[in-house]
Amino acid sequence: MHIGTYIQLVHQSEKDLAKAFHYVAEAHKAEPDIFGMSNTLAGWSEELYNKLQPMTEKYGKEDDSEADRLLHAFFDQKRKGSLSLLQDLQDLWLMANEANVSAIILGQAAFGLRDENLIALCEEIEQKSKRQAAWLLTRIKSSAPQTLIAAS
């Protein structure tokens, strides 16, 4: 059984996502909407992380090197100017989608285990990560032309 691996993956991805949202909020403080909303959405991930905690105890967790590979690969601190906002939002979008698909996978197993709590939790993570990604995409779409064409 590898359920522990995926519990760990989802658990860690929410932790990383919260960290990443906080990082983007700070790095782009001068964008008032980015600052406020990124911190709000970091809060969603922190809450989900806490809700998952009892599951890691119930099923045990298996440490897995897959877990926070994205956080390490993303958010190159050398990024500069308005392009950096676009690139950072793109990284966040990928992480939110990673959280989303991990929750779908874990959710399938939760059905197999008939664990109502885990099913509900996976559904919540799926919904929340989808909304996080939707906000990111809305923001990315509106700033892309200005960043790529008009900004110096």
Add this chain to the structure above:
Amino acid sequence: MIQSRDSVKDIWGERKPYYGEWPERVDQNLDAEPDNWVKSACVLCSNGCGLDIAVKDGCIVGVRGRAEDRVNHGRLGPKGLHSWVANNSQERLTKPLIRKEGKLVETTWEEAMNLIVAKSKEIIAKQTGLGIGFYTSGQLFLEEYYTLGVIGKAGIGTPHMDGNTRLCTATSAAALKESFGSDGQPGSYTDLDTADTILNCGHNIASQQTVLWSRILDRLAGPNPPKIIVIDPRTTFTAEKATVHLAPRVGTNIPVLNGLLNLIIQSGNIDQDYIDQHTVGYDELVKVVSKWTPQRVEEVSGVPQSKLKEAAALLAQTKTLVSTVLQGFYQSMQATAASVQVNNLHLIRGLIGRDGCGIYQMNGQPTAQNTRECGADGDLPAFRNWSNQQHVSDLARIWNVEVDKIPHWAPPTHAMQIWRYAEQGSIKLLWISGTNPAVSMPELARIRKILNKDDLFVIVQDAFMTETCEHADIVLPAAIWGEKTGCFTNVDRTVHISHKAVDPPGDARSDLDIFIEYARRMDFRDKDNKPLIKWTDAEGAFEGWKACSKGRPCDYSGMSYEKLSGGSGIQWPCNEKYPNGLRHLYIDGTFNTNIDYCESYGHDLETGAAVTEQEYKLQNPNGKAFIKAADYKPPHELPDDDYPFMLTTGRVVYHFHTRTKTGRSKELNEAAPDAFVQISEADAAGLGIADGDMIEIESRRGKVIEPARIGDIEPGLVFIPFHYGYWDKPGRLRAANELTITEWDPVSKQPHFKYSAVKIRKAGQGILNKIENVIEDVATAVNLKL
């Protein structure tokens, strides 16, 4: 002086008690007996009162309310009765100004327009139209907005066009779109003539729309007076007349509304048939509001349980209801989410689309509705959906341009983002018309810094030398109301025509003429190489707009200048089906949510994420209204040890906006000559503050000094009116927006003017403070003149 009453002392005038048909009362204010009268309407708030302009020897000498007008039945308020004197002011701009060696000097139209065109072309060549932004107003005319909209979208091809309506009524449009599929007020002012209950949400109607308040006062004095529920943290003139006054802590509108909805649902007084047949989303609402017990509402908002229950009982039982919503909701935390709950209240009780049942997601400015309709703000013309390819193609066909000329890859850029792009340097030209951001935007120090940037070319088009003009590279003198012909639409969809009564002063030109001249010089062309702008006057622009609006919710196709001039206000839609307009929208419970017709697919109310076409298809509203629930989120800036008070901003009855007009009326100015800070008795006593003491109020963003006014406000909260700037009193920092915060609602993008954490102390305590203040004041004054 021939004055029907002293409207400064007697704001709302003599009572005419009634139920059913509002009796006439003609208000007037004349300096002399006129030679002739010219048909118009008032532009001093969103009410749109019909009036005639008195003209003698080519000058405006007064105004008189029109008895037959459906909006005001002859009445006018103090602002409308007095502000016409601004037309005749010696301080009017009469010549274009150009900045040379750091100073603004008089120039010719030829030189000014040549420079604007040269700059525009240079920027477009380097950056495309994305380097140009327009920031317009809620105070031009319909024909001007539409022309500007076509120039921006099909001429330059920039998505960066918005109005100061973003600061005042963006949430109105957003809330209507989220619930009903498109902008457009469902009700009619006639609803007030019979309504059993009136709910004012963050709307100080008595100060804002004095004539509309007269209508309510006359109902209160008559048989079957309505019950009035007011949600406002201050004891305003409106709140003084309330049956129930709920005074929530700033930023807690959602808990109060959710609490009311919860009690109404629990009482069982919902219209289940209406909910089943005409709405989607009710179950989610029940789930979210059920957590808001009266006890929890009291804990979070401070509204006593007994008062909440009293208000809920009235709302649950009333057979008819008129609700109004304004800045107390729009400029506060969770603006769109809270305003949508008012729509939900009407939907779950089935109180919409019939006499006595109106929702007014209010407008603040006289022509704000047209900014939104005509596409001079962050919308496409005639409530078209920017993410619907067919809607964009329709516009391309009407304008005879390639569809890709029209920016539609994302929503048009909202004002706060336009300013941000200017701050970052990717917008190089900002064209400001009919608005004064150097006083009205949040965080003024930042706005002044942006306006003063070397790499930003600033054009300001105005009638007076405003605080914003001081920072311009080019100032264009504009003709105003009374000096040009055009139409505008009030908050109950009533369209008036306002005829030219006199010539503008000096070389001033109408905004329409300026925009048309710009388009001609820029040589904007359509697909057939014909001029893009097909009209040369206001009536031509109106005909163009009629074609653009045909078949859309705001259908003007059945109107004409002749028809509008013959009567006294026509409501849209006005077309073949409804040649005389339509009193209520959504009469049969069919809303504008059909996927091919809607203006927007909607948003996540908490994040502002756009709902996609595919997701919208799954929701399948197809004519049903959306019930969208929202849970509470606390404001981002709360009082703390360093900044222990909450500041809120708002209006006074005698002034409009930044007082460019009202401040030039002797009577209005004397009635309210200066800003002030309102503070509770308890807080004043604690800080040793007496009435009239000069108080220093400081936020994380700036500082002002205001005389204290004590009482009629909750402890912990202070209030400063937003009207006052520096053009007539440059000595002291006094604009409320020195303090306000740069952030906005995620859906409507309307800034949060209603809360900032501040600290306060008596000004001038100690000689060092005094010196410091004097130095700062002088520095500010000097800076403003730079």
